[in-house]
Amino acid sequence: MSRAIRNKDVDMAIYGYARVSTTDQDLAIQIDRLRQAGCEIVRSEKVTGTSRAGRDELNTLLEFLREGDALVVTRIDRLARSMGDLQDIVRALKAKGVALRATDQPIDTSSAAGKAFLDMLGxxxxxxxxxxxxxxxxxxxxxxxxxxxxxxxxSVDAQAIRTMKAAGLGASAIAKQLGVARASVYRALA
Incomplete structure (x- = not known):
């Protein structure tokens, strides 16, 4: 990723993050807004925002951002869908000295009003x-x-499990033979 000089004394850059939840949704509008907001680099992904698991592009950005940089999203729900995840992301950005902004909402974590609005939207x-x-x-x-x-x-043949159990096999042996978890065997036998 390249870094852009925004100030003769400080090396900083503005990065964008775009996200949609499903593969049939389009990222183009978000990416266009982020580019208009001055983002030199925009990372995007098609994955649910209910957790941070599997959000490789967001994690890449969070690792790469440096003090003085800004992370821009179109709306806060593109960044996180749970208050816990949002707070974790904001804390990580704050610890790095990175500002969070939104193009479609009055969010800018470099101001008290922007922080308050961010919490409400979260x-x-x-x-x-x-x-x-x-x-x-x-x-x-x-x-x-x-x-x-x-x-x-x-996904488990309960009748086959009962038959194997009646034949004297234990849960571990049944699970191994059927290629399922032992817990699945116990559920089928309950």
Missing amino acids: VFAEFETNLRRERQMEGIKSAKARGVYKGRKP
């Missing part, structure tokens, strides 16, 4: 994620009640 992003999860669970429950939703097909 709470709302987590709330929205929890509401979505609740609606999804309600929909599944309703579909099950109507007989429309059956869930995924079992």
Whole structure:
């Protein structure tokens, strides 16, 4: 990654981060806004924002950023969907002396008002994620009640497990023979 000189005394750069949750979503609008905001480098990925696991581009940026740099996102929910993750990311940026900004929201962690607004938006992003999860669970429950939703097909043949157990095999031997976890064997036998 190249670094851009923004000030004759300080070597700093502005980096962008774009994220969408699914592969069929488009990153182009976010990337365009980040470029318009002055980002020389934009890292992007198509992965859920509910956790930091598997977010390689974000982790690369967090490792690479140096004091005086700025990380820019279009909206705070592109960075994190949980308050815990958002706070962890903000703490890591602060420890490095990196500012966080958003193009579509009044967030700039170099100001007190920007920090306060960031915290409020983080709470709302987590709330929205929890509401979505609740609606999804309600929909599944309703579909099950109507007989429309059956869930995924079992990946373990419970009858084969019971037959093997009746033949005198232990849980470890059954799990090894079927290529499943012992916990799956115990669940099938319960």
